[in-house]
Structure formats: structure tokens, C-alpha cells
Amino acid sequence: MIMISTRRRTAALTIPLVLGAALTGCAxxxxxxxxxxxxxxxxLxxxxxxxxDSLEAVQKVVWRLADGDVDGLAALNTEGGDARPAARAWxxxxxxxxxxxxxxxFEEDFALRQSVVLHFTGPSRTEEITARPGPHDTWGVVLVNPEPKDVKKSGPAPTTR
Structure with a gap:
């Protein structure tokens, strides 16, 4: 029978736990x-x-809208000033x-900015936003008061035979 010292067994179990905790702490x-x-x-x-970056910014816009997070949505604004009134309206x-x-x-080239048309299924409306780099090299959106456009309901798609 092979005997492993308690000290070696403890070290063998402790090292992976410490490394795992260190890596998690660095996330x-x-x-x-x-x-x-x-x-x-x-x-989405x-x-x-x-x-x-533009995808992440637009996802965050939709998520902040869904959560009703005025401050979180306003923080995504790339323009200066208080964006909370526009965020509340959105x-x-x-x-x-x-x-x-x-x-x-997502439309256009995304090097400096990207136009994005959001389509909301529930109210059948669209809204165009501009995603672009903001301060500190993070992307956000130009947050202005919403201008919803109603989507006209069309009949069912024609069938072909």
C-alpha cells in the first residue's frame, strides 16, 4: 500500500483551489x-x-429599456449633458x-458609427439609433427623444403554387 503524507495531500488539494480563486478574482x-x-x-x-462594440451597445440599450433602468440607459449616451430625460422618454x-x-x-460601415434600426414586435414600431464610440473608447448611442414609427400591418404573405 502506498502512503501519501498528509502534507502532500493538503498541498495537492490546496493549490488548485488557490489558483481557481485567483483566476476568478482576476475576471x-x-x-x-x-x-x-x-x-x-x-x-436580440x-x-x-x-x-x-456596436452590438454590445445596442444590446445594452434594449436590456436597459426592458429593465426600466433610466440611469443605465442614460449612461450609454455618447453625447454630453444629462440624458436622463431622453432615457425616461425611451x-x-x-x-x-x-x-x-x-x-x-445594423446598417452602414461601423468604423466610426453605425445606424441601427430597432424593431419592437409588441407595438409594431421601429426606432433608428446611432451607435458610436463615446468617452473612454467605449461604444454607446446618441440618446435623443424617441421618434417611433408605426409599422403598417400587411396581410399574410402571398402563397405561391
Whole structure:
């Protein structure tokens, strides 16, 4: 029978635990917040070619709308000034709809800015926003008062035989 000393066994068990704790402690809090947000919300349907940063900014807009988070939505504003009045207007207009299915059509080149059309299924409305880099090299949106456009209801798609 092979005997392993208690000291070696303790060291063998302690080292992986310490390394795991150290690696967890080094994880980026923003990344963990993003993963939590992602898992707590409905998926955003996407068309077009978003950059990683523009996609994340638009996802956060939809998530803040769904959560009714005025300060969180206002923090995504890339322009100066107090964006809370515009954020409140957005939440009033789209907060409930953002809890349902939302799709985002990403248009244009995304080097400096990207136009995005949000389609809210519930109220059948669209809203165009501009995603762009803001302070500290983070992307956000130009947050102005919403200008919803009603989507005209059309009949069922024609069938072909």
C-alpha cells in the first residue's frame, strides 16, 4: 500500500483551489456583468454586420429599456449633458416592448458609427439609433427623444403554387 503524507495531500488539494480563486478574482467585472445581462434577457435578433462594440451597445440599450433602468440607459449616451430625460422618454415608449422580441438591423460601415434600426414586435414600431464610440473608447448611442414609427400591418404573405 502506498502512503501519501498528509502534507502532500493538503498541498495537492490546496493549490488548485488557490489558483481557481485567483483566476476568478482576476475576471473582468464588466465581462461578468455583460454575461449576467445576456443570460437574463431575451436574445436580440440581428441582421447586418455589427462590430462587437456596436452590438454590445445596442444590446445594452434594449436590456436597459426592458429593465426600466433610466440611469443605465442614460449612461450609454455618447453625447454630453444629462440624458436622463431622453432615457425616461425611451423607457416610457419602449420599456414594455423591449421585454418581448426585438430585432436590430445594423446598417452602414461601423468604423466610426453605425445606424441601427430597432424593431419592437409588441407595438409594431421601429426606432433608428446611432451607435458610436463615446468617452473612454467605449461604444454607446446618441440618446435623443424617441421618434417611433408605426409599422403598417400587411396581410399574410402571398402563397405561391
Amino acid at each position: 473582468d467585472d464588466k465581462h461578468l456583468d455583460y454575461l449576467t445581462d445576456y443570460s437574463n434577457h431575451r436574445p 435578433r440581428v441582421t447586418g454586420y455589427p462590430s462587437t 423607457i416610457k415608449e419602449y420599456g414594455k416592448a423591449a421585454r418581448g422580441e426585438v430585432s436590430a438591423d
